[in-house]
Every structure is written in C-alpha cells, then in structure tokens.
Amino acid sequence: MQKGFIEQCEQEQLHLSGAIQPHGALVVSNLQGVVSHVSANVTNLLTLDVRIEHLLDQPLPDFLEEIHTSAPLLNKGERYVGQGNIGQQEFDVIISHNGEQLIFELYPVDAHAELMPMGGEAYPIPEDRQALEGQCQQLLDSLLALSGFDRVHYYRFMPEGDGEVTAEARQSDVNGSYLGLRFPASDIPQIARQLYLKNPWRSIPNASAEPVAIVGRDQTSHPNLTWVDLRSVSPVHQEYMANMGVGSAISLPITQAGELDALISCHCSEPKQLTVSQLQAMSALSEAFNLRLRDYKARRRLQVLDGLQRQFDQAKTVLMRHGELESAWPELSRWLMDTFSADGVILQVGSEYHQRGVVLSASAVSVVAEAARFETSSVWISDNLQRDCADMPLSEIAGVAVVSDLPLDQYHNVNLYLCRLEHLYEVTWGGNPDKPVDYRHGSSAIAPRRSFEAWVEQRVGHSKPWSSSTRIYLLKLRALLQQAKSFSWKADE
Incomplete structure (x- = not known):
C-alpha cells in the first residue's frame, strides 16, 4: 500500500x-x-x-x-x-x-x-x-x-x-x-x-x-x-x-x-x-x-458471559480439585486448547514454562512478550505475528493470544500464550488492495485505484482469525487466574 x-x-x-x-x-x-x-x-x-x-x-x-x-x-x-x-x-x-x-x-x-x-x-x-x-x-x-x-x-x-x-x-x-x-x-x-x-x-x-x-x-x-x-x-x-x-x-x-x-x-x-x-x-x-x-x-454479550461462567466454572473446579499448578496442568491445558481453539498453549509462572501442543519457541516468546507489553488491557491478540512483531523468528505458529503480567503472588507473575498454526485461506477483494493508487505519467498527482473487479488473495502467514469474543474470554480467564491466588499453587523454587 x-x-x-x-x-x-x-x-x-x-x-x-x-x-x-x-x-x-x-x-x-x-x-x-x-x-x-x-x-x-x-x-x-x-x-x-x-x-x-x-x-x-x-x-x-x-x-x-x-x-x-x-x-x-x-x-x-x-x-x-x-x-x-x-x-x-x-x-x-x-x-x-x-x-x-x-x-x-x-x-x-x-x-x-x-x-x-x-x-x-x-x-x-x-x-x-x-x-x-x-x-x-x-x-x-x-x-x-x-x-x-x-x-x-x-x-x-x-x-x-x-x-x-x-x-x-x-x-x-x-x-x-x-x-x-x-x-x-x-x-x-x-x-x-x-x-x-x-x-x-x-x-x-x-x-x-x-x-x-x-x-x-x-x-x-x-x-x-x-x-x-x-x-x-x-x-x-x-x-x-x-x-x-x-x-x-x-x-x-x-x-x-x-x-x-x-x-x-x-x-x-x-x-x-x-x-x-x-x-x-x-x-x-x-x-x-x-x-x-x-x-x-447486548443480549449476545450476556449469553456469552453466561456461557463463559459455565465454562470457567469447569476450569475453576479443576484448579480447586488439584490445588496446585503442576498436577492441574494436563486438564487445564486441554480445557484451554478446546475453549480457545488453540493448537498449543504456554503458561509461564515466574521462570517456569508449562506447555502443551504446538507452541512458540523460547526466542519467539520473548519477541511476542515485547510486543504485548505495550497493551494496556493486559490482553494482546494477533493473527499475523510476522506483521505485528518486529524481528519475529520463523515459526509455524502464526497467531497468538496473550494474557500478560498477571501477579499470582509476591513471587510469581503469570503469562499465558494461546498459539495457533498458520492457516491458508482466501479473501475476495473488490480490486487489488495492494494497488490503491495510480501515479499518472508526467505528474505527481495521486489517484484512487480504478479496478473493483473481484480479486482473490491467498492469505499466508495468518492463523485462523480470533473471534470477536476472544478478548472477553481472555479477560474472564484473567479474572479466574487472579482468583486462583487463593489456591495453593506449587512451583519450583
């Protein structure tokens, strides 16, 4: 453009x-x-x-x-x-x-x-x-x-x-x-x-x-x-x-x-x-x-929140039953992947990394964390990491949703990374979106594009798009993890 x-x-x-x-x-x-x-x-x-x-x-x-x-x-x-x-x-x-x-x-x-x-x-x-x-x-x-x-x-x-x-x-x-x-x-x-x-x-x-x-x-x-x-x-x-x-x-x-x-x-x-x-x-x-x-x-939001409450009650039950992270992680990670349609998940507690499925490398996690730290809501979402993260290393993971900097206790902060693989799909544009202007011969004048015929783009480097409800889900998840401070989370010292 x-x-x-x-x-x-x-x-x-x-x-x-x-x-x-x-x-x-x-x-x-x-x-x-x-x-x-x-x-x-x-x-x-x-x-x-x-x-x-x-x-x-x-x-x-x-x-x-x-x-x-x-x-x-x-x-x-x-x-x-x-x-x-x-x-x-x-x-x-x-x-x-x-x-x-x-x-x-x-x-x-x-x-x-x-x-x-x-x-x-x-x-x-x-x-x-x-x-x-x-x-x-x-x-x-x-x-x-x-x-x-x-x-x-x-x-x-x-x-x-x-x-x-x-x-x-x-x-x-x-x-x-x-x-x-x-x-x-x-x-x-x-x-x-x-x-x-x-x-x-x-x-x-x-x-x-x-x-x-x-x-x-x-x-x-x-x-x-x-x-x-x-x-x-x-x-x-x-x-x-x-x-x-x-x-x-x-x-x-x-x-x-x-x-x-x-x-x-x-x-x-x-x-x-x-x-x-x-x-x-x-x-x-x-x-x-x-x-x-x-x-x-507004009605749909209430329905989503009601469904969220039922879903997150399941996760809360898992946490309360296990009482600490390491034994709860196999169940919790499966729940996270199913709920957010993720191909992999990473939960960082202090210096420890708990992961499941296909996930980012350690160097890619650092790059994503740097991009996410400027998000004031502590929830950062991308369906194209190569576009949204400077110096992103090559990765089969194309999209990530992040819940960052959640203080778990006086010793640990929690960062959650939900990972999605690259997903090839087509978008039909009204004209080629990469050519919005024509420079006229012998003139510096700029004009809008002239063609609006259907133009099909095969999108590479993208994950499946995150739903419009993802941010609400992640904020709810963040609240759940904050409540989990009252549980006995076990982490290696």
Missing part, C-alpha cells in the same frame, strides 16, 4: 474545505446572528435581490431569522430541520451548531412534500444471527425502494479496519454484485469515518459537480463544516466514485459503542437528489435497525 496516498487522505481537512456542493446554499453566522460567511451561489439559488457582500457582517436575513427564532436552542453538534420561503421560493433548512457558529443549509424545493413515514414496520429484537441478517436485508430492500437508487450495500467494518459487503439489495435491471467483496481500510480514511460518526447521513447528489466556494471577509479562515451535509466532496473521493461508475451516493452510519460499525451505502449510476424529508425517513429506518442491532449485541 502506498504510504503517501494514505498520508494524503488522512491529512486532508475535509471539514475545512471552504466549499459546498452546488445543490444547496449556505449561510454562516456567529451565535448572536451576525452573518460571517455565505456560499457564492446563495443569491442565485434563492433568487435574492442583494449582492453577496451586502449580506456579510449583517444580521441574519428576515427569512432566516424567522426560522432561527422558532428553532430550539442548539448545543454543539446538534441540528434542527425546518422549512421556509422567500416569495414563491420554498426551501428546506437545516441549522447546525459547530461550537462557535450557526450554519444554515438551504435546499430549494418545488413544493414542501408531506412528511414521509419515519419508523416503518416495527421489528422485534433479533433472536439469532439468521433473524438479524433477515432484518438487515429487509432494511436494504426498504431503502432501495425509498431512494430509487440502483443498489444498496451493508458495508461492515472489520477489526483490522477493512470493510466487507455483507448484504446487498439492487434493482432488477442492475447487473453485477459487490456481495462478499472486501475493501481495504484506506478506501475510507479515519478522518472520513469520524465525520460519519457525527452525522445521520451523507448525501452526494452529483459526484462530478464542481464545488461552490464559501465567501467571507477573511478568506484565510474557513467555517467548521463537520456537521454540514452540504460540505464539498473530496476530489480523491470524487474520482473514486467515478472509477466505480457511481453518479450519486447516500451513506448512513451504523454505530455501536461510539464506534463506526458499518455503513449503509446507496449508489446510483446517474445524479439523483433526494429531499431532506426522504433523507430523514431513510435515516430513521437505519437508526431503528441500529438500535435493534445494539440490543441484539
């Missing part, structure tokens, strides 16, 4: 672009209602009979002051949706608060549409994975019908940052599918992911449209557009969409525990603009699913 491309994407100040998309207009004021910036298209788009410079440093125009007065008091990051008119011109307005300014997004409409249904059909919390996947598919089908777009994807983020299309809905005349394809983390930089976390939707009605500048007295200072959907589109993202054959797009975030868990991506090959009412309805549908997903995951 080209390091320069990633750095360029992460350093791009998307929220300070100083421009908007042309399908709406923008007015920015301070918290006292004095205008500081406007978009260059504001007078034409809203048919205002006034020069742009005459709007600056003046109170909000009457048509905006009326909406502002009727809106609730906003805090930073909050937004309000309303409607207004200038003569015969009707428009939707979204007011947001960026911490220092009020920003008014204005969207002209032919006529105010009736409010669209927000909640849709009520669904219960899914009981199992099959029910969850069914509700996800129903959501995509509903969004496809509501938007009229060509296709809708459920793009789930993986722990390593890559994304995978796990569900898809598309119109009957649309060929090709992205279902099952994986995309590298660089396709959606972290700076863009943070903006998705803060907004209920991101709409790009025309991917090839030229941006409109935001005008102010001080052209060196741009307003913070973090919570503004009109924010202009990054040129890199515009080209990325063109390479995919996407003329317009809508993205809806799925968030869990303050993190971006997935994106719902709606694509159309032609420019297509939806009303604010339609976007609100789509957002309401996705948020309702988001809440059910949150409840489903």
